[in-house]
Amino acid sequence: GAERFAETLRRLQVGEQLAIILDGVVYSAPAISESAKQAAQQGWREVQSSLTITGKFTFDQAKLLAVVLRSGALPTEVGVLEEQTVGPTLGSDSIRRGTMAILISFIMVLLYMVLYYRWMGLVADAALILNMLIVFAALRAFGATLTLPGIAGLILTIGMTVDANVIIFERIKEERRTGKTARASIVGGFAKSMSALLDANLTTIITALILFSLGSGPVEGFAITLALGVAGSLFCALVASRLLLETTGIGEHIPVKVQAQA
Template sequence: MKNLSWRLIAVLVVIVMAAVFILPTATMYLKGTNEPDMWPHKKINLGLDLQGGMHLVLEVQTEKAVENAMSLKISDIRQALRKIAMKNRGVALVDQSSKLNVKLLSPDDLPEFKGIIADDFPDLEIASTSESGGVTLVTLAMKTAEAERVKKFAADQALETIRNRIDEFGVSEPDIRKQGENRIQIQLPGITDTKSAKDLIGKTATLQFRLVDEDSDVRTALETHAPAGSELLYLERKDATTGAESSTPMLIKKRVLLTGDSLTDARVLFDNMANEPYVSIEFDRKGGHIFSKVTGDNINRRLAIVLDDTVYSAPVIRTKIPGGKAQITGGFTMEEARVLAIALRAGALPAPVKILEERTVGPTLGADSIRKGVWSMLMGGLVVILFMAVYYKGAGLIADLALVLNVTLIAAGLAAFQATLTLPGIAGIILTIGMAVDANVLIFERIREELNLGQSPIAAVEAGFEKATLTIMDANVTTLIAAIVLFQFGSGPVKGFAVTLGIGILSSLFTALVVSRLLFDSILRKANVKTLSI
């Protein structure tokens, strides 16, 4: 009776916990709401293939991250050369590469220059040197180990930045993970505004404050090239009423006065005078001090607000602006302003990203997948239940009861662990139903053997469970190991299958070895059954 007591307590505790976790999902679908309103406010999450949404595979342009890191070295090298008064014709980034060219006016300065690089820039190395017209050209490159570190950091930072942006965008249950060294897989279940999501994810969000070059002629720059120290960028405008877009060329100074790294907040506000939304930004203490100095030193000049090489606005500085606050205007719609504010709050991507793969699953297709998956599960379960009832008679009904509890426990496990149910996951549940019955078949056949040997029903049941337990454990544990490996190294559908399979194996062991044994013992001992229907 001691064994009966602990089994009964364990089964009751498990059933109560399963009910607690499965009821919020059940009431949610019965009421037709999107979020559960019952404690513990956890529901079964549906994957992309079941509720529709967007699937993206992005590639982080890590080479660009190395190029950006090298460009930051330019001012440091210039300052080091200026400090020792070494004459040169400039330090510049080699076009379309991650190398720097340094032009020394005297070949005799080369040994000293090599010493500076070795002492002050240990992550750089001299790739080549050449002489032409009395000028020594030194090409610098980042060391291989440092370049790999920068690339890895860029991919990891891009993953976190994109995750922060999506969290603020309001997508529930997103699946964001790395693939290989520089790829990111994103699944956004239930999302309908795919364009805004792609714009938000792909926006580099490199915010810069630079002066407008008002001393040079834009037309001349368009016909020939931009003057030294400036570049041609475009002021993008969109008419909120007609939706017409326009691009105005502007000459913008290359020197960056302030970047978005100093941002602490970005939010959408509405300008009642202009009747349009704008993005209000706020800097940290250091950034606020720099912004105050920049505006104070450049009164009556135009300050361009540049995001990802696009000019959003270029207002005239009328007075010094203390307090570290500014506005970004650009004829935004509310949604455009919201996406921009999210991108700025989440931070800039360390390198551009490229969309390699894009798939959109409509909600209708997802609903159809759910219907077919549920029907297949019901039909498979019904066939198994009928077979067990016909072939094993009364004992088969006990197995059927344990089977229903098994499926209930799987659903409760998915809700409790906030796992995502996918179409392959439903296949995993169907496979688990078969495995659960397989355990009962082993037990029942052992019981039949004991009964044929003349054992009493109680002794036959005890011997049947004891002799079948080790075999059942071996079979299920090996399958559980396979499920763990699939979960660890798989992705997408494979991982969804592994989740339900793993939870199903654990619940199958519980229902076959504990619940079925409890039901047998209760019937045989309390009802004093002399013959066993098996």
């Protein structure tokens, strides 16, 4: 490469321009100087060691030109390995159906939690709504686009958020059955469910990060929504739910069924 460049310089006259082109884009066209011509006559080693490009460049322009000179053209052509065409009607219909699936599952989970856990179900519903807001805000902040795999990750997030609250609530009810006060039951329930929640959610987040780093396209969309959703569910379950139970007095409505003593 250096020898061919030196030969090109030897053929050009002083004052002629030599364009620097990458992928069809001209980044610079410096004029051949007398010193460059003399270096070319001495051989490619002299060109490689002494050739410089002078001009009125900004720092960013000089940095870009250096990158272009180091990069050069791609050694091979880029080929298409797989091509799929999805019509706009099919794509929009799939997104619409996916969005409808999120809404239906979201509403059904909200209703189920209230019917089964009563007042504590309202806490779980508030945590779920907060988690969805966190996920959508994060996606918007990252400039991510919601795709079908991303919708699947959101639906899974709904289940993970509710599952965390179910574990906590059942632990609280167990503590309440032993005769403890509502506040003591809440503290004990969260303490006993902490390790299980951390293990389950952290392993899921690690898996999602591996999928994001090794996957591409649809896999990345699923992984990022899943990771954001699980991280948000962990925060909402351990922080938001506990805060609501302790400050709103809902913990006082936990049913008391003291275990009979033998």
